[in-house]
Amino acid sequence: MVKFSYEFKLNVVLEYLQGYGSTYLCKKYNIVNPSTVLLWINMYKAYGLKGLIVRNYGKVYSGEYKIKVLNWMHTQQKSYPETALHFNISASSTIFTWQRRMETKGIRSLYNKRGRPKMQKTELKVTSCQKNLANEYMIKYVYTKIQMKHPKSSKFEVVHKLINQLKSLSKSYILQVIQYSRSVYYYNLKKAKLSYDNSYIENKIKNIIIKHAAYGYRRITAVLRQSGLKINHKRVQNIMKRNNWQCKLFSRRKRKYNSYKGQVGRIANNILNGDFTANKFGQKITTDVSEFRYGNEDINHRVYLSPVMDLYSDKILSFNISRHPNVSFTLKALNEAMLNLKSLPYRTIVHSDQGFQYQHHSWVNTLKKYNAIQSMSRKGTCLDNAQMESFFHIMKSEMMNVHYNTKESLIHAMKVWIKDYNNNRIKEKLGYQSPNKYLGLIS
Numbered sequence: 154m155v156k157f158s159y160e161f162k163l164n165v166v167l168e169y170l171q172g173y174g175s176t177y178l179c180k181k182y183n184i185v186n187p188s189t190v191l192l193w194i195n196m197y198k199a200y201g202l203k204g205l206i207v208r209n210y211g212k213v214y215s216g217e218y219k220i221k222v223l224n225w226m227h228t229q230q231k232s233y234p235e236t237a238l239h240f241n242i243s244a245s246s247t248i249f250t251w252q253r254r255m256e257t258k259g260i261r262s263l264y265n266k267r268g269r270p271k272m273q274k275t276e277l278k279v280t281s282c283q284k285n286l287a288n289e290y291m292i293k294y295v296y297t298k299i300q301m302k303h304p305k306s307s308k309f310e311v312v313h314k315l316i317n318q319l320k321s322l323s324k325s326y327i328l329q330v331i332q333y334s335r336s337v338y339y340y341n342l343k344k345a346k347l348s349y350d351n352s353y354i355e356n357k358i359k360n361i362i363i364k365h366a367a368y369g370y371r372r373i374t375a376v377l378r379q380s381g382l383k384i385n386h387k388r389v390q391n392i393m394k395r396n397n398w399q400c401k402l403f404s405r406r407k408r409k410y411n412s413y414k415g416q417v418g419r420i421a422n423n424i425l426n427g428d429f430t431a432n433k434f435g436q437k438i439t440t441d442v443s444e445f446r447y448g449n450e451d452i453n454h455r456v457y458l459s460p461v462m463d464l465y466s467d468k469i470l471s472f473n474i475s476r477h478p479n480v481s482f483t484l485k486a487l488n489e490a491m492l493n494l495k496s497l498p499y500r501t502i503v504h505s506d507q508g509f510q511y512q513h514h515s516w517v518n519t520l521k522k523y524n525a526i527q528s529m530s531r532k533g534t535c536l537d538n539a540q541m542e543s544f545f546h547i548m549k550s551e552m553m554n555v556h557y558n559t560k561e562s563l564i565h566a567m568k569v570w571i572k573d574y575n576n577n578r579i580k581e582k583l584g585y586q587s588p589n590k591y592l593g594l595i596s
Contacts, residue, residue, distance in 0.1 A: 162205040165190060166197050188234070192245075195238050212243070216264035219251050224290045227297065255291065288322060292330045295319060308333070309341040354384065355392055362398055365578075367551040369400045375585035419517055424528035425504045429540045431465035434592065435494040438463050438470065439504040440487065440511075441541040442478050445549070445567065447557040456560060458567060459483045461490040462544060467580060468588035469544075469571050470494075474564055483510040484519055491523040504528040506538050548574070 165178055175187040184190060197205055214222075226236040226248065233245035233252075242248060254262040292315070299306075299314050306314075312333050316324055328335050354377070361373050368376070370390040377384050393399050431437040440461045448454035459482060460472040471489035475482040487503070494501055503525045505511040511529065520527050530537030552570045557563035575589050583591040 159205055162193050166193055166205065169194055192234065192238070195234075196241075199238055216260075219263045220260075220286050220290060222248060223251060223255065223294075224286065227290060227294045230297075260288070288326070289330050292319065292322070292327055296331055309338065309345070312338060313342065313345075351392070354382070354388075355396065357382070358389065358392060358398065359396075367400055367547075371581060372579055372585065375579060375581070379585065419512055419514070420507060421527040421529040423531055423537055424502055424526060425537070427537060427539075429464050431463075433497075433499065434465045435463060435497050435501050436465060436499065437502045437504065438490060438494075439538060439541045440483070441506060441538060441545070442483065442508060442510065443545040443549075444478075445553065445563060447560055447563040454560070456563060456567075457482065458545075459486045460541075460544070460571070461486050462541060463588075464540060466588045466592050467540075467544075467583065468575055468592065472571060474567060476560075478510070480510045480513045480515050484515060487516070487519060491519075491525065495523060500524055500526055502526045502528050504530075504538065506530045506535075507532055 161182070165182060165184075168178060169175065169190060175190040178184065178190055179187050193205060222236060222240050222242070225231075225239070226233070231239070233248050236248050237243075237245040251263060295318055296311070296315050299311050299318070303311060303314070312328070312331065315331070316327055319327060324338075325335060328338055357377060357380070358373055361368060361376050365372070365376075370386055370393050373393070374384060374386040374389045377389065425437065425439075429437070429439075438461055440459065442457055442459050444455055444457055446455050456474055456476055457478040458472060458474050459478075461470045462468065463470050470493060471486045473482055473486040473489075491501070501523070503520055505528075507529055510516060511527075517527065535542050548567075548570060552566055557566065575587065576595060577587050579585045579587055587595075589595045
């Protein structure tokens with residue numbers, strides 16, 4: 154570092170006061186930095202001729218003095234040069250070095266002695282008073298720094314950022330130093346956390362609805378719980394109600410197909426008698442036929458679905474889609490399902506309504522071929538086959554809320570939906586699992 158004599162400084166200052174600029178003087182006297190000239194001027198104005206006396210650049214400052222200087226700079230909100238001028242310190246960079254050392258290495262770094270260490274090292278002891286003074290300065294400094302960086306933030310947000318930044322200090326101590334009520338802080342913290350949680354949950358619910366538009370609050374609650382989130386169904390319901398996300402697909406009435414044409418064959422007894430529970434896979438199965446429309450939705454723009462459902466897992470074992478709801482159409486789905494169940498050590502009960510397809514001798518003979526037991530609903534009593542009726546209602550509500558222009562597009566949508574039903578669509582009856590997951594077919 155270049156040292157300038159007292160006489161040299163005085164000549165520069167006098168010329169400056171006569172009207173010469175700092176840039177001109179730097180060129181004339183070969184001074185590198187114009188701020189050096191300004192520092193001499195300020196020192197002269199503040200301390201007179203004493204301010205121009207050549208100081209000892211190797212002066213060693215105590216830790217207490219360093220903390221005092223830094224604390225004054227913070228409380229008075231002065232710059233490094235202004236602070237150096239006030240305390241008659243040779244270079245403002247010295248104060249800057251103290252500041253950075255304090256931030257990165259802590260209070261002990263301000264008490265380190267300069268020069269070569271002695272042979273016998275003595276442990277540096279810092280009193281509690283000195284430590285508290287340093288901590289208070291650090292808290293106030295960082296607090297002011299955050300305020301300047303985030304001028305639009307609320308006081309709580311600034312305090313919260315301060316606490317997160319100074320994790321080595323206790324919250325209570327920080328709040329005490331900046332004079333912020335502890336109860337107010339925790340009240341706002343709880344409020345902010347609840348707001349954050351609601352925003353997080355709303356995003357999760359929104360993503361579930363995008364993927365499963367037909368899910369109500371119960372099944373959405375189940376999906377959230379399966380993801381590890383502990384949440385009450387009433388809270389989910391309130392969030393969905395507030396955002397108008399409630400499922401309204403099931404409120405519309407759907408067309409019902411009726412295959413009953415009187416007694417045209419054998420009428421079997423109602424063995425199930427409304428009991429749709431099963432203890433084993435394939436113990437009870439049910440079937441029915443329903444109509445789906447596309448295009449102009451007239452007689453020439455209809456297809457029919459005949460699914461076979463297992464009442465143990467609610468899985469669709471097989472299905473057939475055709476333009477004509479004849480006997481062979483229903484037998485194809487039945488044969489496919491029974492082939493998968495023929496190895497079971499017990500007889501299967503096959504339940505249906507009294508549609509003409511199920512009274513036909515071909516249907517009855519097929520059941521005898523597989524040693525199955527036939528069961529039929531009572532005439533005009535849809536509740537006797539409520540499980541199948543419920544399936545059709547769900548399917549039409551979830552996939553027929555759009556119009557299909559062609560038969561191919563409708564059949565493709567039906568197949569995709571049934572596959573998704575078996576693999577992904579969760580049900581409360583199955584412990585909020587899909588049929589295939591309930592059977593252990595998928596993980």
